[in-house]
Amino acid sequence: MNIDDLVAIDVHTHAEVSSSGQGSLSEELDAAAGEYFHAAHRRPTLPEIAAYYRERKMACVVFTVDAEAATGTPAVPNEEVAEAAAANPDVIIPFASVDPHKGRLGARHVRRLVEEFGVRGFKFHPNVQDFAPNDRLAYPVYQAIEEAGAIAVFHTGQTGIGAGARGGGGIRLKHSNPMLVDDVAVDFPDLSIILAHPSFPWQDEALAVATHKPRVHIDLSGWSPKYFPPQLVQYANTLLQDKVLFGSDYPLLTPDRWLADFEKLPVKDAVRPKILKANAARLLGLG
Template sequence: MTLDLARLAAIDVHVHAEVSCHDPEDPVMAQFFDAASAYFKAPRERPKMPEIAQIYREQNIAFCLFTVDCESGVGAKRVSNYEVAEFAAANSDVCIPFASIDPRKGKMGAREARDLIENHGVRGFKFHAIMQDCHPADRVGYPIYEVIAEYGLPAIFHTGHSGMGTGMRGGGGLRLKYGRPMLVDDVAVDFPDMKIILAHPSWPWVDESLSMALHKENVFIDLSGWSPKYFPPQIVRYANGQLKHKMMFGSDFPLIRPDKWIEAARGIGFKDEVMPGIMKDNAARVLGLAG
């Protein structure tokens, strides 16, 4: 079965596959999961991919699924991109496969990216500079970006504060400075054919993301990682105006459930006429699912 846009109620562009179906939970990541669950007041147990698909299928929502490769920055074994892609292929009615490759893997990472795109149906990529301990515009990652740009695929970049590491000693060794949205601006300039999605409302640098989405044709924003009831007011103002075609629904599942995000979004002032774009239509265009 393939994804049927007309049938879908929404597309969630930000869903994490945090545990493998085959391998045990990585002990290093377990420490970060403990802290993030406390920060988000979310259940500690991480759902496996079949459970994620069931939740989204029941709600008639498609989702972009990815892991975070932070093997160099944190020393945690990643969930395989190939496992994510294989799962998505078997659940293509709701699941859109994204991949994550540590930028420090350079040309070897670029080889993996090309293989994932050409042979395994991957439709986009996820980068988390804080977890990867790498400036988004560090040239070490450019070979990977070159492959993504060649195929005109989107790349999600974490921006703003990170629940990962919050409350841990020394923040778990993570450096928040790499979450500043403006650090991605060089990437947007150097790779104009790569669609860049700035993840989250980007607090405490909200206005930087809004400025970049206004300025760069290839920059978009996903609204994941926060309940909409806590959005800074300028997010709603720009979503209702100049950036109505640039903002997309994302939950950050499993830390925020999609139904809870949608329920909160209905009460914060988004105009009725912009909600279809936020919930589905903008993502469909960025993902190449619609013209």
């Protein structure tokens, strides 16, 4: 991967369909997410994701979400994501997802994915996986990620998954308060963490955690920048300018739309390239 040739690094991209056509969400949750984002919710294949980002001269972090214990639906296999990254090393950076309910078995999966498949990080969606980030059940998985030198990404704030479905599709919003991840940052001080998304309604909490804990970052995915809270823009311009990362949430939100709206934000010229590429390159160890 030639970092100098890249326009940007998108740290938040979803693999939503496997080579067999199997998705990671139930039909109810998948339909609710598509309605929430006002999108047809087309699910690109991994080769299509690679082609899409290559055309735009961007790299992308790609992951699935393993929530099988809570939903009964198997995830897109982590191995497929890693194999797609190996086939497209110029554009895809492989992350994975391990259901925290798997405990020590999950920890073994983490070690295997890092050692055998070159996975660089792991995605957690506490709402869909139905766990509180500071629940000790997840600690064996966190420990394995920390020991492997990989990154943990936590969905924070409201989610479009289940929005509008009866009972929210069983999704509990309380699990995505970023203050719950503060405990993880304390108990695993050498673990690099990304708080995904503007964290409505807990934006101030996310800013506090990222300011206080040196290895906690924030990605800006899932929202058009024109809707960013003013305090998020202020902190991105100042105290957190080295810890804020571009992410789109593709395919639910395209990088094209995100970048067009980002251009209109009052972001300092010196900060803009940090958010779009430099911060992610440093965190991911890409040079």
